[in-house]
Amino acid sequence: MSPPTFQELILKLQAFWADYGCVLQQPYDIEVGAGTMAPETFLRVLGPKPYRTAYLQPSRRPADGRYGENPNRLYKHLQLQVILKPPPNDVQELYLRSLQAIGIDLRKHDIKFEEDNWESPTLGAWGIGWQVMLDGLEITQFTYFQQCGGIDLDPISAELTYGLERLAAFLQDVDSIYDIVWTRGADGKTVTYGDVRLAEELQFSVYNFEFADVQKAWQHLQLYESECKALIDGYAAVKKKTAEEGAAVEEVRRYPALGAFDLCLKCSHLFNILDARGAISVTERVGVIARIRALAVGVAKAYLDQQQISFREAAA
């Protein structure tokens, strides 16, 4: 059996998790540094409502760009992200079956779950888990979320993050990410990862390291931040209104906490660009991280509050 192409790998994993009953989401269309930051994870893990989802997520980390010159490093890589809330008892076995589904014969390989706890100070989030090692290669981050947006979680969600380029390079036995076969055309000719993405890696490395306008990026950051903050403050005002003046609960439910989250994501990405440009001084750095964290925590609180109201309504 020949190894799957890059896109077959994605399709097979998606099919596996769709069969399991996950909502197959599409990638979130705002820049994120990791699949965790997409609302399908960051917001869905909050509150009591069970949820299962799988989605592909391009993750952009401007500082990791290498102008397409390094065979193992990318500015933008693809993750397949699975959220199981709550996790089933056989979640590890389920995960191992997903590896079989992409053609890995576990009897012929060495699998280890090695301690690796995940933490994101910017998101006020942390979890306990492992990096899954396949013949010495880290192929998946497996995390039991404990806290998100500064909020203790119950139920707990399990998050599986497959690093798709690594997995594909492993399966296809190639040494450079750019040599991964993305697909085979009708004429049998291969289209490689390099054909599809090399120019993008080069140009975005150039942009992020050399061209991104630092001053404008700061301005963008301030603009997004102030709007996000205003929305977070606005939520508290609406809540107060419903409590004191008996305004309709509908006011709360329609309040755009999700809009605020998009703005928060924009801030996070701009921070990453400024960081790649070396534009954030030591003294500023901690402060900016704290500012973004405040946005993420503020949105998480508002979102959770909305969920609880809807939940109560549904129960009543």
Added chain:
Amino acid sequence: MPDLLIEIGCEEIPARMIEAAREEFGKRVTDLLQRERLTVQRAEAAIASFSTPRRLAVLARHVSSQQPNVEEQLIGPATKVAFKDGNPTPAAEAFARKAGIDIAKLEKITNPKGEYIAATVVRKGRSAAEILAEALPKELNALYWAKNMYWRAGKPERFVRPVRWIVALLDDESLPLEYAGVKAGNRSRGHRVLTSAPVTISGANEYVEELKASKVVADPAERLAQIRKALDAETRKVSGARWREDAELLNTVVNLTEFPGVILGSFDRAFLSLPEEVLVTVMRDHQKYFAVDDASGKLAPHFLAILNTDGDRDGMIRHGNERVLRARFNDAQFFWQADQKIPLMERVEMLRSVTFQKDLGSYWSKTERIRAAVSSLIEALVKREVSISKETADKAALLAKTDLTTELVKEFTELQGIVGGLYAKAQSHPEGVADAIYDHYRPESTEDPVPRSLEGAIVSLADKADSIAGMFALGLQPSGSKDPFALRRQANGIVRILAEHNLSLSLEQIFSVALEQYRVATELQGKLRDLKETYTAIAQFLRERLEFYLRDVRRFAYDVVNAVLSADANYVVDAIHRAEAVSAVRLTDDFIAISTAFKRIKNILRQAREGGKKWPDEFKTDHLLEPAEQALGARVTETRDRVLSLRKGRHYQETLNHIAQLRPVVDTFFDKVMVMAEDDKLRSNRLALLATMQRSFSEIADFSEIVTEKSAGS
């Protein structure tokens, strides 16, 4: 006498926590059985504990199936309440009913409070099954984990990882217990991949063998032996080669495997052009591979990977691991080459954007502080005619932190310093500079050597003192088990460097130099605590580290250490010499006697002080009345001068012997002279004499700290 087995099955437990948890679980079960009187004699020997990444287990052989019955005396109401005119009252009847015996069988007892009625009853022992089912879940729940987690809805318990099965057996009988929502039974699980069906444990004592049949080696010692044997066997494939012994790595891989195997892999010889430090770090720290040396002791292009499976028949696992290592080495090579494009000198400015600590600013500022401190310390040493190159030390201080801006250190943080040293050499800086940079984080553990050169030692001292001073100035000193900046380790390092380089710098000098840099740092104004108070806290902290060093590293007796440090805790080398001198004489009769005398002196002076008595600094010879005090006064005056000159020459042992020779005159003094005389003039002069002795002869060690009673020694 049944055997007890308890196994808790989890998702993979972090390797670093398994050993301690296994021991604790074994101890908990041992203690439980003893507490509940379920053990026969020599219980310890019959208890074995097991662990793999997915399980902890304890097997206790020959447990009592039943607690023994015990006789117990219950005390009831006072006799005068229980009986009226020889007849039992309702109180007596109620007591007898409660105790479950006939009124006729009630006894009378007398205790200090009076006469009472009593009943002797037999408390029936409960069955082991009943007790264990109740108690074992509590023991499981009480296990200590450095980090644990919730996983179940409603968050009823925390454990290191989700609990998936429990086996609890008394011989072949399952114990009806439940923990974390899991009911115990006789079904365990074998190896994740090599077996599919659950393993039924047919009896507690069959546990180890039945697991082995399911490809799980439950005993970590057996896995260790298996790994060592396989490492040897694989290494023999390369003629003359040896694998690098590595206790820490062995311990890790033992706790990452249930059924260990070993494969030998190779890498391209061309990578051997990279520094060995880099190659070994990648293999050991990142991939958990053992490095291999060739017949001549040089790093060979091979590695040994530990598998958690029974072999690699198709060579796929070896192929995969080689691929990963190649990618890692390629990365390292890429970084190594890319980093060379910007020399270390140009990286100094880049340190402005690398945070040292959020309130203390960047590594650029730290570098400036270190350079200034190095310059002051070297000045002090040069004054003492120590030969040291100021130029070398300053260059090393300037470049010491620059490797933090390199890709290689960003990727392999544990190579900080080392990479800087290697780059400095590659960029043709003098060897002394490169070595000082290479060494300046040393010693990183008790086994790690101190910096090789004096210049490296001074840079290292300045760097460590700067970190300690800065953190203390922010109020971030270590407390209890919390020491996030590893300040204790750094302070231990300072003590060791001073000791092993035989440096006559005082701790006070080192830290006033370090704090001085913070005092003049205008950008830190307002962020720092009062620097005098900060110094007091640092001095106390360093004294504790010095005490630790003298006691636990140099193995001086604790009372010797106390005596020496009470006299002075500022000069490390000097403290060691004084401790050696005191240790040499402390068991001689004269010294023991003089130590006792000094304790007496200390007590007399304390009591006098508490009693409001006063005395002058110096005694007056012509106020000495009795012959015994005149003799002592004369000897004290004479000894004082002699001690002063001996001490200056650091002839500590001779000084101590000289002081010990005071013994007969001191003994006679205490025999014949009453210190606390009625006469004010006599008394205050005698007190002044004793105070002079205490002051003049306690500079090497405070003798009153020496333990003289035989029973108190160790």
